[in-house]
Amino acid sequence: MYQRRRARVVLAVLVLIALVLITIDFRSSDEGPLSRLRSLATATFGPVQDGLSSLLRPVGNAIDDIGDVFSLRAENEQLRTRLTELEERRRSFEDLERENETLRALLSMRDRTGFDVVAARVVALAPSNYEWTITIDAGSEDGVERDMVVIDGDGLVGRIIQVTPSASRVLLAIDPNFSAAARVAGLGEQGPMSGRGGDLMRFLPLDPEAEIERGDEIVTSSYSNGIFPSGIPIGSVEDVGEQTTLLSREVDVRPYVDFTRLDFVLVVLHAPIPELPPVTRDTGDLPFIPPRPSPSPSPDPQASPTPEPQG
Numbered sequence: 001m002y003q004r005r006r007a008r009v010v011l012a013v014l015v016l017i018a019l020v021l022i023t024i025d026f027r028s029s030d031e032g033p034l035s036r037l038r039s040l041a042t043a044t045f046g047p048v049q050d051g052l053s054s055l056l057r058p059v060g061n062a063i064d065d066i067g068d069v070f071s072l073r074a075e076n077e078q079l080r081t082r083l084t085e086l087e088e089r090r091r092s093f094e095d096l097e098r099e100n101e102t103l104r105a106l107l108s109m110r111d112r113t114g115f116d117v118v119a120a121r122v123v124a125l126a127p128s129n130y131e132w133t134i135t136i137d138a139g140s141e142d143g144v145e146r147d148m149v150v151i152d153g154d155g156l157v158g159r160i161i162q163v164t165p166s167a168s169r170v171l172l173a174i175d176p177n178f179s180a181a182a183r184v185a186g187l188g189e190q191g192p193m194s195g196r197g198g199d200l201m202r203f204l205p206l207d208p209e210a211e212i213e214r215g216d217e218i219v220t221s222s223y224s225n226g227i228f229p230s231g232i233p234i235g236s237v238e239d240v241g242e243q244t245t246l247l248s249r250e251v252d253v254r255p256y257v258d259f260t261r262l263d264f265v266l267v268v269l270h271a272p273i274p275e276l277p278p279v280t281r282d283t284g285d286l287p288f289i290p291p292r293p294s295p296s297p298s299p300d301p302q303a304s305p306t307p308e309p310q311g
Contacts, residue, residue, distance in 0.1 A: 102264050105153020110266060115229065117151075117266040118142050123167070132175035132197065132259070134158075138267055139166045147227055149220075149268040155233035155256040156180070156220060157265055168267070172259055173234070174201060180228050181221040184212055184237075190221050193234060193253070200238060201253045208249035212240050218253050229268060 110117050120138035138144050140163050150157040150170045158178060162169040171178055174195040182193035182203055189212065191205040203218055216237045222230035239252035 099263065102153060106264055106266055109151060109153050113151075113229070113231065115151075115266075116269045118144065118269060120144075120168075120265055120267055122262045122265065132172040132178075132195065133161070134170050134172065134262060136168050136170060136265060136267070137166065139164045139168050141165045142267075143269050144168050144267050149228055149232065150265050151232055151268060152257060152262065152265045154258070155235070156228075157257055157259075157262065159227065160267065170265070173255060173257070174198065174259055180234075182218050182234055183221040184210070185217040185219045187212065187216070193218065193220075199254065201235060201255055203237075203251040203253050205249055205251060208247060212237055212251055214238070214240060 106119065118138055120136035120142075122134050123137045124135035126133045136150070144160060144163055146160050146163055148160045150159060156173050158170045158172040158175070159180075160168050161171045172195070173180070173193075174197060176195050176197045178195040180193045181190065183190040184205070187210060189205050189207055189210040191203055194202050194204075196202055205212060214237050218234045218237065220228040220230060220232040220234060222228060233256050235253040235255040237251055238254040241250045241252060
């Protein structure tokens with residue numbers, strides 16, 4: 001109790017002395033005793049204060065720098081997160097833009113050809129590296145049938161080889177087992193077109209001496225049992241080839257379709273014309289009637305000579 005009272009008295013005395021000194025210093029002139037005492041204290045302790053400031057300034061700066069490092073690190077992490085979000089949005093936008101371009105190309109092809117089509121999406125690729133096929137999400141419930149033609153915004157993709165209620169398998173035009181009737185658009189020269197299992201296709205003009213040039217467009221022809229509608233773009237001539245024999249010439253054609261980037265396709269709802277059976281003597285309801293032989297012309301009758309009278 002006594003110590004606490006003594007501390008309060010000392011504090012009150014110190015506060016009183018401080019107030020008295022402040023009052024005297026405020027009212028005294030620059031030549032007063034307190035002014036000289038203040039100058040002496042400044043001259044004595046000023047260098048010490050400057051030295052301490054110079055010594056402690058790097059420590060303070062280091063502490064400030066440490067705070068700035070943590071602040072910059074947090075800001076950098078926020079910027080990285082923001083950049084990742086923007087990059088994902090950019091990729092999503094580019095994917096939507098590419099998909100939109102594909103759909104516009106499909107609509108353009110549909111309007112240009114006037115085909116009755118059903119749109120489908122590619123849902124699977126070939127099950128092996130030795131088969132050039134795709135699977136689409138349209139089947140018999142959508143009106144798809146076997147041997148129907150598949151196209152996209154660039155041209156011929158292939159034909160349907162297997163159908164289920166909700167999906168179908170498409171044999172791509174580059175498959176070695178694929179074949180179609182084709183013609184040179186500018187010349188009308190016709191011939192079979194087949195795949196080669198790579199980037200190019202093979203066109204065999206019926207006339208090996210046809211004047212085909214590099215860059216000529218090849219389109220489908222409708223003479224092959226009616227499976228392929230006429231005029232579907234296939235590709236352009238890459239190499240005119242050379243006549244190997246009197247009846248053979250191979251022309252390399254680069255397809256318009258990029259078969260590595262198929263996404264949406266169109267199935268042409270075109271019922272193939274069935275192939276007529278060959279005419280034979282045993283055709284059931286269609287009996288074979290052989291042609292009647294033409295009658296051989298009868299010789300003209302010759303007049304018998306008239307006997308001359310004898311004298």
